[in-house]
Amino acid sequence: MSQQFSMTASHAKGKSGDDLIFATSKEANLAAMKFGEENVVNATIGALFTDDKKLAILPTVDRLIRDLPAEEISAYAPIAGLPEFLDAAINLALGEDKPEAFIRAVATPGGSGSIRHTIWNYSEMGDKVLTSDWFWGPYKTIANENLRDIAIYKFFDEKDGFNLQDFEEKVNGLLKKQDSIVILLNSPAHNPTGFSLSDQEWSSVTEVLKKASASGEKRIILFVDVAYIDYAGTFAESRRFMKYFGNLSRNMLVVVAFSMSKGYTSYGLRSGAMIGISSSSEIAREFFETNQFSNRGVWSNGTRSAMRVLGDIYGNGDIRAKVEAEREELRKMLGNRASIFMEEARRSGLKICPYKAGFFISVPVENAMETWESLKKENIFAVPLKMGLRFAVCSIPTRQIGMIPEKVVKAMK
């Protein structure tokens, strides 16, 4: 067979951007037009919606953006980000239990930008980046786009806790073949399962990595994706694990990815920061320089208005309290939806992934595509994954949640 003619360079061949999530959402919208909105469950959208199906927006954040002077919207930001923003991002991401370490930050367009720079600057070309078997699809897209691939470990053990044993095996296995390892770990409120590592599990993870780095020969980079941290418990509680990232060896770097998308309902403003944590001032300086350079080389600078607003929120106790109170309402709504789903799953004997917090609940299903198709016929539109189905409880109105688990059980049969 003759090979299809292509204009792309060899490394870009065969890429295609069809996104199953958006395609399924479109199908759900068509079904809603046909059968009526109330009779269709669109569980695909990864953003928080109110019960009347409107994008949930924190009013105070919205007002701050609209009240900005024109120059704060139109002007460039510094390549590394506004200093007040970087200071706010560090303090808001790491919280009260900051690690004993040198900490530097660089602004990126959302957490996605931090993932890109971390993969590009800290893993070797062709190396494998490690993440869990339940993972957010774009981890692989971003790795592939940057000429890397991913390797996986089993996320859960038989007790539905973090699978430390498989994690350790896969870390050590990769380190036999590679001089460095980048590990993408999304917690708390993991996408797609809603799992959060406990304090003890975080302690064990860092112990495993300390052991793996002990010889000093290998470089270990732990990327902690906290995209959903603001929906995972109180401010202090949800950040307590950060303390484990202090006093690590020089060849271990932790990168925490802060994002304004969910916590500040600013998805489209594309604002976040990568926060480098190291016991070495030199490595922290290198982190800043390297990633600032990459900013210039990939997207130049980030969105000034979003940075200014975060600086303003962090700099004013009253405003910050207002934002937190508004977000707390959303968190309660989300928690209530998840509780209903879990309760109904228990009642109908549906096994779900261990959910603690966040936007998504996942159901392990062996033949996910078939079940997904059957559910569509019932007007329930989920996201099929390799290991199961993802339900975005963040975007389903509370009144529609309760009937889902039983229908999933039926569809699995």
Ligand SMILES: Cc1ncc(COP(=O)(O)O)c(C=O)c1O
């Ligand atoms: C697990 C995870 N990490 C990171 C992100 C990045 O989002 P953003 O680039 O908008 O900050 C998302 C967004 O959906 C996500 O689900």
